[in-house]
Amino acid sequence: MSAVAVPQGPRPRSLSIGRLSVYGFLIVVALCFLVPLWVMIATSFKTMDEIRLGHVLAWPASFTIEPWLKAWSSACTGLACDGVKIGFWNSVRILIPSVIASIAIGSLTGYAMTFYRVRGARTLFVILLLGAFIPYQVFLYPLVRMFSSIGLYDSLTGIVVVHVVFGLPLMTLLFRNYYGALPIELFNAARVDGAGFLAILRHVILPMSSPILIVATILQVTGIWNDFILGLTFAGRSNRPMTVLLNNIVNSTQGEAAYNVDMAATIITALVPLAVYFFSGRWFVRGIAAGAVKG
């Protein structure tokens, strides 16, 4: 006598070959990302004596936070031995105004291009996008000359302006696509209700923009934090961002390379983007999906 399963309630899930191969693939990919991360974390807590043994994957035998302290406040970059601390605060000072300004301007241009069919907006947009595809290196020298002639070179304002300008194509594209999917009648209704350009943006459009604002923030925070070449070129000696300092620390060690300090400094530098992804991953995916699907 066999028990016949009567179909009712949720359908039983079976482990198919398709499902197995998906899991297999995901595990392999996850390992590709996790193993290097593990090596970095483990090494940063090891003493140099232990590192010399060469067991890169091993758990730290004599656990030490010495390399972290050193990386933060006393690792040497050439002559100065202040760690990445100064660079961290420089990066923060560059990051905050750049992110705010680039998102504010990007949402404004995206909004204007979507709802106010400004004469020549399409052409302008295409030019803006072309700009996004030209490698930065091409712009560097002319920009340096332009900036030094107006006194912006080697300054915090200078690097912020550069970040805003280079972020503009992507920000505009992002906001324009998102706004393009909103029903135009909403905008029309607000126009009939008597609202002007900024009032519509503020009261109607921005309240509906949280997904895309989150995506834009994530993109800009990670992009600007990870920037190296623009910071190196435009920020000047006193505003050099963390990435530049990290590079100097890793490259300027005399004698034996202090791998543990290098690893710790690298992790500290990567901490901000990591935290952003960690805390906003769900929002990020949701925002991208909301941008792609209408409504």
Place this chain on the structure above:
Amino acid sequence: MSAVSVRDVGVRIGAVSIFENFSLEIKEGEFVVLLGPSGCGKSTLLNAIAGLLDVAEGQIWIGGKNVTWAEPRDRGVGMVFQSYSLYPRMSVEENLSFGLRIAKTPKAEIAARVAKAARMLQLEPLLRRKPAELSGGQRQRVAIGRALVRNCPVFLFDEPLSNLDAQLRNELRVEIKKLHQELGNTMIYVTHDQVEALTLADRIAVMKGGVVQQYASPYDIHRHPANLFVAGFIGSPAMNMIEGSLVPNGPGWRLDHAGGSIDMSRYAFAAPPAGGPAIVGVRPENIAIGVAPAERSGAQGRVTIVEPMGGETILWTSFAGKPMTIRVDGESPVRLGDEISFHFDVARASAFDAQTGRRL
């Protein structure tokens, strides 16, 4: 309150021309209903009047001012959108008050006007909700309320009652009519519902393919349709069309058709006809059952369908090889399959030129 005047307007969307040389005069305080099949340009016309769509040619005047190039907010119009277009992040109350808040109306007055609209539209229990938490009909009422609170000289309503149940629709129809009588705003109102059109309008503009077919009082639209299109579009069930040929008959005319002939001597021609192919339309309510009196043309037929509609019943039979509908009292004893005699009230019929479709 303002008159609206659309003068020789051309509207193009991309390469598609929706209107050419379109003109429509709406008097101050008049209630005009735009009626026409889907896609004939009713919403487009409202958008053009509101200033949401640039016209390619011509002028639009509101309240004695040329507003062709004016921004929507400078035109003094309130609009109910066909798609509602409520602000998704605002509560019902905020949706209703948005226009007033933008206009910096005093708080107390905003509260009073919102409360009045909410009462009339039965929105009071919903004021805290977001549009996503409303049913289609509730959203539509919010959309109406949003226009009403602003109390503009000109209201543009795009099918404002299309999504409501029959009872609420009747109630709101009466409310809108009362409101219009009270405030005297100029009203341009799009609907697919003939009852709404006939009951609300001072004048109805029947449109087709971006062209006004007839612009007249509900009575005239119904009683003297200007062409075959209007005749067929207005009335439910539709007018019965009898094809034939007009031939002289003594001092008058008669229509010779596939099943015989109809004496047209009692029909008031707009101008002396030339004769030839013609179509005579008779409304289902202008056909009577029974043996024809001497001065009327009659016919016989078998009842093929009986549609009881409560107070009245629609009988389907055939005449001259085509189906014909007859409206009779709901108490009528006629049953399916009965042989009936019927006759036409020619004085209330409409005759059209078979070629041009124009009323004769």
